[in-house]
Amino acid sequence: MTKKKENIFDFVLFKRLFQYIKPYKGVFIGLFVLVILLALLSAVMPRLTKEAIDLGISLGDSETFLVYVVIMFGVLMFQTIFQLSFIYYAAWLGQNLVKDVRIKLFNHLLQFKMKYYDNSSVGVLITRAVTDMERIADIFGQGLFMIFRDILTMVVVFGFMLNSNWRLSLIVFIMLPILLYATRLFQKYMKVAFEEVRTEVSNLNSFVQERITGMKILQLFTREKVEHENFKTINERHKKGWLKTVWYNSFFFPIADLASSVTIGLVAWYGGLNVIVGTVTQGTLVEFIMYIPMLFRPLRQIADKFNTLQMGMVAANRVFKVLDTTSQIDDTGTMVAEHFKGNLKFDDVHFSYVENEEVLKGISFSVNAGDTVAIVGATGAGKSTIINLLNRFYEIKDGAILVDNIDIREVTLASLRTQIAVVLQDVFLFADTILSNITLNHPEITEAEVQQAAKDIGIHEFIMSLPNGYHYNVKERGVMLSSGQRQLISFLRAYVTNPSILVLDEATSSVDSYSEQLIQNATDKITKGRTSIVIAHRLATVKKADKIIVMDAGIIVEQGTHDELLKKKDGYYKNLYEVQFLQEEVVV
CATH class of the missing domain: 1.20.1560.10 (ABC transporter type 1, transmembrane domain)
Structure with missing residues (x-):
């Protein structure tokens, strides 16, 4: 050759x-x-x-x-x-x-x-x-x-x-x-x-x-x-x-x-x-x-x-x-979403991170505006993937995701993501002040608005207890704060944007009891009146949800309220509740 x-x-x-x-x-x-x-x-x-x-x-x-x-x-x-x-x-x-x-x-x-x-x-x-x-x-x-x-x-x-x-x-x-x-x-x-x-x-x-x-x-x-x-x-x-x-x-x-x-x-x-x-x-x-x-x-x-x-x-x-390299999401939508009512629908959604290895296998469910939906299931069931697709971090293979009966692909990426706030389990904070990490330097969000929002969800005192308060530098990845404190900052970051849809991805899975109580109070406040999707980990969140979606290996195996699902004999959720959640309830 x-x-x-x-x-x-x-x-x-x-x-x-x-x-x-x-x-x-x-x-x-x-x-x-x-x-x-x-x-x-x-x-x-x-x-x-x-x-x-x-x-x-x-x-x-x-x-x-x-x-x-x-x-x-x-x-x-x-x-x-x-x-x-x-x-x-x-x-x-x-x-x-x-x-x-x-x-x-x-x-x-x-x-x-x-x-x-x-x-x-x-x-x-x-x-x-x-x-x-x-x-x-x-x-x-x-x-x-x-x-x-x-x-x-x-x-x-x-x-x-x-x-x-x-x-x-x-x-x-x-x-x-x-x-x-x-x-x-x-x-x-x-x-x-x-x-x-x-x-x-x-x-x-x-x-x-x-x-x-x-x-x-x-x-x-x-x-x-x-x-x-x-x-x-x-x-x-x-x-x-x-x-x-x-x-x-x-x-x-x-x-x-x-x-x-x-x-x-x-x-x-x-x-x-x-x-x-x-x-x-x-x-x-x-x-x-x-x-x-x-x-x-x-x-x-x-x-x-x-x-x-x-x-x-x-x-x-x-x-x-x-x-x-062309690896961008196709931002071909022409509709600018100024506000969503919050009606959400997944219609036969298929998705795979690796070709021919489907993670979601025809997911269909709907959420009414203002409702809180909890998604539960074993690790790898596809719970977090639903959140990634809702924000269009990845493109679906088949099916459609609709908000207020509008395909999210018809909405501009920027306006879609502006209306959806996500609180992740692994909170990322930049080496900057608490205020900058909350506003992400958004010019229209003032410090006074941030402080009022912190008071609304009950974490103002916690922030003021830190040196320099809202101007406290949390260093790289927020190492100066505990995991619970970082989670609280993440909640406030989501709240100040006044989103139409809120997503909590196992947001209370690894925090101390004091922070958990603050987070529960914050959760009650920021989910009130807006569509919320919760990747559930704590029992309290699951029981309060208007609907629980149970996933296993990329499919939905059960849907219903907490009480409805517990009545199903040998149901997936009932077994999960008895093995995991009931033990947690006894400990608490």
């Missing part, structure tokens, strides 16, 4: 990246003007040195020599100013371009289905949004313009050398193809090496992120040694990837230095002989000795900067793969 030829530089990818430069076209053009000026000024300096020697020192004309010194100083000052401007604005362009790409990427990630995140590594996505973005910035700050400047410098120097002495130029150009070939090989192998490095960086980031997040589990199950060994393995692969790039660098750059030194030696030997016989001036010999590093060093720098450019292109390719 013939291996597809590997392109050293992906022009299609670069053309796509180039589209983000359009808002900064003026700066981009200005940078190219600076590149041209820097190349010209760099090549002019050896020529001025030649004239200063030949017309000043050799002829003993101090006045002429002084004039050339002043000119050289002026050129040097302009060169310094242009260089400073070039470095700053090249980096400025790269950072602004990356800012735009990063915003687009993050907005794209916000629209993905939950299924995408189910199958993706958080560490890899963080690498795409942070580390890879910096590599893209380097394309312009340290790659593209630097390469163009070096190439242009070489072309200008090439012209000046030919103009000065073609015989000495020939000696230099004999060595040049050797270095050009070595540079091409170097670039080819470095691209492959950097692909491997980026892969290993992503793997390492993902591994470390997951282990730090799950550190409590690792320590509880004494997995420190095992994970230490796993980390050593992945870190070793990371090291080998980088060492491959180091090996290529350590091989190429000494060759480049050797070629430059040999060339200078040959020019000094041949030019020195010609100076003696009078066919070459001393100034010309010095000029060529100055030009050789200016011709060879850019070639070496091009190889070095090409590494940076390739790393940036590899990173850009990875970022664009995420941007090209």
Whole structure:
């Protein structure tokens, strides 16, 4: 099988990246003007040195020599100013371009289905949004313009050398193809090496992120040694990837230095002989000795900067793969739901997370506006899946979900989710204040409204007992609060949005008795007068429900009130009640 030829530089990818430069076209053009000026000024300096020697020192004309010194100083000052401007604005362009790409990427990630995140590594996505973005910035700050400047410098120097002495130029150009070939090989192998490095960086980031997040589990199950060994393995692969790039660098750059030194030696030997016989001036010999590093060093720098450019292109390719991923829920609805009455209906709904493995197998039930429905069943019965589908985190396979007799697919996603508030068992809090975690920085929800809502559901005193009250920073994932306290914050977060439909997903399954009482009071308050779906865990919630839906293995096996279901001989709910709920009632 013939291996597809590997392109050293992906022009299609670069053309796509180039589209983000359009808002900064003026700066981009200005940078190219600076590149041209820097190349010209760099090549002019050896020529001025030649004239200063030949017309000043050799002829003993101090006045002429002084004039050339002043000119050289002026050129040097302009060169310094242009260089400073070039470095700053090249980096400025790269950072602004990356800012735009990063915003687009993050907005794209916000629209993905939950299924995408189910199958993706958080560490890899963080690498795409942070580390890879910096590599893209380097394309312009340290790659593209630097390469163009070096190439242009070489072309200008090439012209000046030919103009000065073609015989000495020939000696230099004999060595040049050797270095050009070595540079091409170097670039080819470095691209492959950097692909491997980026892969290993992503793997390492993902591994470390997951282990730090799950550190409590690792320590509880004494997995420190095992994970230490796993980390050593992945870190070793990371090291080998980088060492491959180091090996290529350590091989190429000494060759480049050797070629430059040999060339200078040959020019000094041949030019020195010609100076003696009078066919070459001393100034010309010095000029060529100055030009050789200016011709060879850019070639070496091009190889070095090409590494940076390739790393940036590899990173850009990875970022664009995420941007090209189509994993969004189809938001084709045109109806904006300002408020639902709350009539809810699941009509023969089928769904599977994995193809051909149905989780819901034709679920049908209805909820009247203002009623509270409890859903009970064993783990894996499909209870939480119903909540995910109601919010359209996933798309159903068959059937329909209707609110007020309207298919939820006809409603815009934003307005649908605004009317549905969910309180999860595993509450997620951001590293921010309690107030920000409640409002999620919604501009229309004031602190006064939050405090009043907290008083309404009976948790104002609890919040005020914390340092700084509503401005208490709960740190990452709310670690400064207990699970019960986090749950209370989640209830308040749901309540302040004044939803039409409320969902409680086992919201009281793992809290202390004091928090449970507060939560029960809060539940009674926020469910009053609005449609509520409760993934039931506590007996009190089940008994108060207007309807209980009993699920098993993706189907509804029973429906009815608490009393109705208890009357069914050998009923699923009755058995569940006697095994689980009745024991709980006795304990209480």
